[in-house]
Amino acid sequence: MLTQGTIGGVRVQPAEGTTVTITLAVANQKGGVAKTTTVASLGAALTELGYKVLLVDLDPQACLTFSLGIDPDALELSVHDVLLGRVPAAMALQQTDDGVTLLPAAIDLTGSEARLVTRVGREFALRDALAEISADFDWVLLDCSPSLGILTLNALTAADTVLVPLQCETLSHRGVGQLLETIDEVRKRTNQELDVVGILPTLFDGRTTHARAVLADVAIRYSVPVLEPPVPKSVRFAEAPAVGRSILTTAPTSRGAEAYRVHARQLVASMGRSRGR
Ligand SMILES: Nc1ncnc2c1ncn2[C@@H]1O[C@H](COP(=O)(O)OP(=O)(O)OP(=O)(O)O)[C@@H](O)[C@H]1O
Numbered sequence: 432m433l434t435q436g437t438i439g440g441v442r443v444q445p446a447e448g449t450t451v452t453i454t455l456a457v458a459n460q461k462g463g464v465a466k467t468t469t470v471a472s473l474g475a476a477l478t479e480l481g482y483k484v485l486l487v488d489l490d491p492q493a494c495l496t497f498s499l500g501i502d503p504d505a506l507e508l509s510v511h512d513v514l515l516g517r518v519p520a521a522m523a524l525q526q527t528d529d530g531v532t533l534l535p536a537a538i539d540l541t542g543s544e545a546r547l548v549t550r551v552g553r554e555f556a557l558r559d560a561l562a563e564i565s566a567d568f569d570w571v572l573l574d575c576s577p578s579l580g581i582l583t584l585n586a587l588t589a590a591d592t593v594l595v596p597l598q599c600e601t602l603s604h605r606g607v608g609q610l611l612e613t614i615d616e617v618r619k620r621t622n623q624e625l626d627v628v629g630i631l632p633t634l635f636d637g638r639t640t641h642a643r644a645v646l647a648d649v650a651i652r653y654s655v656p657v658l659e660p661p662v663p664k665s666v667r668f669a670e671a672p673a674v675g676r677s678i679l680t681t682a683p684t685s686r687g688a689e690a691y692r693v694h695a696r697q698l699v700a701s702m703g704r705s706r707g708r
Pocket residue numbers: 461462463464465466467468469490494575576577633634635662663664665666668669670687
């Protein structure tokens with residue numbers, strides 16, 4: 432059973448003994464802005480805090496699946512089979528070494544887009560599939576592909592809130608307006624309660640005044656919070672997926688790992704959660 436996390440846009444505190452599952456879509460149609468890294472790292476940080484976390488790979492490139500140590504080519508079942516209603520989501524879940532549960536992707540997810548497009552209720556396929564399992568988790572994080580196609584619309588329809596990673600460089604904000612317009616459309620048509628938790632600055636190089644200027648510009652341009660602290664640019668992030676773990680394990684005391692821990696705690700606080708075990 433999925434318990435709604437919001438009522439009329441106001442987050443409600445769960446009653447004693449009940450669970451509110453928060454579903455967070457990590458989306459930006461611009462490629463390479465650290466969506467997948469953010470999902471893996473926040474997932475690991477929320478797990479460290481004692482929450483049960485499900486990650487969903489919604490990118491046919493299957494980078495999240497691969498980066499958590501699972502070979503997408505060796506999977507018998509993936510999110511593709513789930514979205515097309517062939518199997519319940521519970522059957523396709525994988526446990527990862529990072530301690531999170533993964534609904535993995537494989538290359539056949541490209542085919543899901545084409546198949547879903549012709550279906551009635553196509554935006555609701557993910558929400559319906561997750562409804563059967565999300566009560567088993569405290570957090571469900573959705574890793575979107577770099578597009579505003581049907582898979583991302585499914586993520587935005589299934590989500591309570593959206594986090595937008597943004598690389599701090601010139602013109603990086605240019606897709607943000609379009610994404611926010613899409614979110615408005617989703618609110619009107621398929622998910623009235625959808626919130627935006629904020630923009631997460633990523634690949635941040637604090638040595639340049641330029642990165643700060645980009646952030647200041649974004650904060651003025653859009654009425655969406657820019658979250659602090661920015662996630663620093665670090666070679667440590669490139670090393671983690673190679674061993675199938677997140678940076679929280681491979682470089683646990685690095686500034687990058689610490690930044691994601693801070694954001695995990697802030698997410699918990701901003702969603703009215705205080706259920707650390
Ligand atoms: N803070 C960081 N510092 C340095 N490198 C990073 C950082 N965050 C992510 N990266 C690297 O940047 C690259 C892109 O990151 P990632 O795959 O998470 O982006 P993405 O938005 O999911 O990309 P896509 O749009 O293709 O799905 C990866 O090689 C990743 O290791």
